[in-house]
Amino acid sequence: MNYTVTESATPSIMLQGTCSNAGKSVLTAALCRILLQDGLSVAPFKAQNMALNSFVTPDGKEIGRAQAVQAAACRLEPDVRMNPVLLKPSSDTGSQVIVLGKPVANMRVKEYVQYKPTAFAHVQTAYDSLAAEHDVLVLEGAGSPAEINLKAHDIVNMQMARYAQSKVLLVGDIDRGGVFASLVGTMELLDSWEKDLVAGFILNRFRGDESLLDPALEYTTGRTGKPFLGVVPYVMQLGLPEEDSVTFKESIGRQMPVRDDALDIVLVDLPHIANFTDVDAFGIEPDAVLRVVNSVENLGRPDCIIIPGSKNTPGDLHWLHESGLSAAITQFVEAGGVVVGICGGFQMLGKTVSDPSSIEYVAQASSDSHAQLHATQQGLGLLPLRTVMGEDKVLTRVTGMHVPSGATVTGYEIHHGVTEIAGSANALQQAVTREDGSVIGYGTACDHSFQTVWGTYLHGVFDDDVFRRAFINDLRSRKGLMPLDGVQASFSIDPALDRLADTVRDALDMQQVYSVLGL
Structure with a gap:
């Protein structure tokens, strides 16, 4: 592929x-904040992102959650031009392709490769438009530029750098080991023009005495001709949403000690989990422990189970039944346990989920063990609701109300499904409504502030400090613990971005960074 x-x-x-x-x-977020602090108008850009964590822009379009965080680092509203192509995997071989914030189609890998020249034309237009409005752009690549099976149709790494006339800083994670071999090996697999774009290396997530690295740094620079611009230390409790599911997946099944005076909150790891950052805020609360589980054996005896969003709700429902988790969740509710569903998890709480047009399941490969799922899947049956997937995708920012408590909640919706009451509504109560009164969440009938089983389409519902504390205090009361007065933790990423920027500024040779930028 040749690009201008x-x-x-x-x-x-x-x-x-x-x-x-x-x-x-x-x-990327750190550099965005540093450049902003230094008085520059800066914006982030990632040509193509493959992620199930997404975010809705103010004009109702969908981008990767990481670019929304990077926009916050620049103190900008998220803009679809910052991430013009988003891929949301729905199977091992297929993804929903979202271009300029709107779904284009579900494509398998070979179909998307054929579509890439069209996608890159949109990328170029978006980049040029965004670049014209700012002093400097900080671009992010994807995966590795040395994936030689992908280089011929690359639109996100070196080809994007060449189009933008951008120099590249190559980042290696020293915490996982083998970083110097990775840096040297990456350079060995690059073409000569690609090597010319690399301005230097950054070592990330280092723990220990930095002086011990000197021989390795000198050797690597001597071998590649590229300098190191800094060694960034491992930052504990970063306080920012995870972009990649790698770290998230590493926590599955990890047995964390739960104090008698703390709450055990479980997140179910669905095979096609989406927007797992919806529960990040629980991680900063002093009286809550968040665990991620994907089996009955690891479920334990939690105080609350949260079923998150999914990019393949029918397939993940099938998995819940097959794994035995659906039966365990039902038993948990019968024993008085609290269950919350968000988006796809909300849909699963009902009686059925139908996908007659294969909106979410179309990308399944024939080799998939669940490829022949019925058009209608049985839900968990905890709420008298039914969901039907439709062609139209709801993408909107929301300010609404948690009905039982009267609390204001904010967030965003990203879903294809339409959920309606199925049968008698006597055992049902509104859980969350939009400002206009339309319902985006239901739960079991109750006469206090929180329902035993409830769900909502509202992503980010737990990000609000006051609402989250009220919910946790309700769980504490159910456990026989006294509520804690007032907000205990503030889930604001802006202070975290400043702390991150301070750490990275101290670690990098910013004079060299500015030299690379030509500023």
Whole structure:
């Protein structure tokens, strides 16, 4: 694939990695905040993102959650131009392709490869438009630029850097080991023009005495001709949403000690889990422990089970039944346990989920063990609701109300399904409504502030500090614990971004960074 180059490029710099989860997204956010602090108008850009964590822009379009965080680092509203192509996997071989914030189609890998020239034309237009409005752009790559099976149709790494006339900083994660081999090996697999774009290396997530690295740094620079621009320490409790599911998946089944005076909150890890960042805020609460489980054996005896969003609700419902978790969740509710469903998890709480047009399940490969699922899947049956997947996708920011408590809640909706009452509504009560009174959540009937079983389409519902504390205090009361007065933790990423920027500024040679930018 041959691409043209911009005639007059806005200063830019790109962070690429030796692998996925090397820390590119976080370092991109850090550089965005540093440049903003230094008085520049800066914006993030990622040509193509494959992620199930997404976010809705103010104009009702969908981008990767990481670019929304990076926009916050720039103190900008999220803009679809920051992530013009988003891929949301719905199976091992297929994804929903979202271009400029709107779904285009469900495509398998070979279909998407054929579509890439069209996608890149949209990428170029978006980049040029965004670059024209800012002093500098910080670009993020994806995976590794040395994936030689993908390089011929690359639109996110070196080809994007060449189009933007951007130099590249190559990031390696030293915490996982083998980082120097990864850096040298990546350079060995790059073409000569790609090597010329690399301005230097960054080591990320280092623990220990930095002086011990000197021989390795000198050797690697001598071997590649590329300098190190800094060694970034491992930042504990970063306080930012996870972009990649790698770290999230590593926590599955991990047995964390739960104090008698703390709450045990379980998140079910669905095979096609989406927007698992909806529960991030529980991680900062002093009286809550968040566990991620994907089996009955690891379920334990929690105080609350949260069923998150899914990019393949019918398939994940099938998995819940097959794994035995659906029966365990039902027994948990019968014993008085609290269950909350968000988006796809909300849909699963009902009696049925139908996907007659294969809106979510169309990308399944024939080799998939669940490829022949029925058009209608039995839900958990905890609420008298039914959901039907439709062609139209709801993408909207919401300010609404949690009906039982009267609390204001904010967030965003991303879903294809339409959920309606199925049968008698006597055992049902509204849980969440929009400002206009339309219902986006139901739960069991109750006469106090929180229902035993409830769900909502509202992503980010627990991000509000006051609402989250009220919910936790309700769980405490059910457990026989006294409520804690007032907000105990503030879930604001802005202070976290400042702390991150301070750490990265101290670690990097910012004079070299500015030299790379030509500023």
